[in-house]
Amino acid sequence: MAAVIGEALSVEGYALAGAIVLVADSQAEATAAWDALPPDTALLIMTTRAAGWLADRLAQHPAILTAVLRP
Numbered sequence: 001m002a003a004v005i006g007e008a009l010s011v012e013g014y015a016l017a018g019a020i021v022l023v024a025d026s027q028a029e030a031t032a033a034w035d036a037l038p039p040d041t042a043l044l045i046m047t048t049r050a051a052g053w054l055a056d057r058l059a060q061h062p063a064i065l066t067a068v069l070r071p
Contacts, residue, residue, distance in 0.1 A: 001040050005033045006047030027053040
């Protein structure tokens with residue numbers, strides 16, 4: 001399953017492709033989005049800001065393939 005975390009304007013369109021979209025406009029929202037990821041998440045796409053907010057958590061799940069969107 002693919003999921004996307006980041007600012008609303010940058011990520012909402014990914015829902016059209018079937019990804020789970022978790023809007024995060026702050027570090028607290030990004031952390032909550034991370035905690036809400038389905039256990040079968042295989043691909044996580046993030047905005048640059050979300051990747052910075054979640055940097056310490058990404059190492060906890062090395063099996064999740066991650067990609068960061070260009071600004």
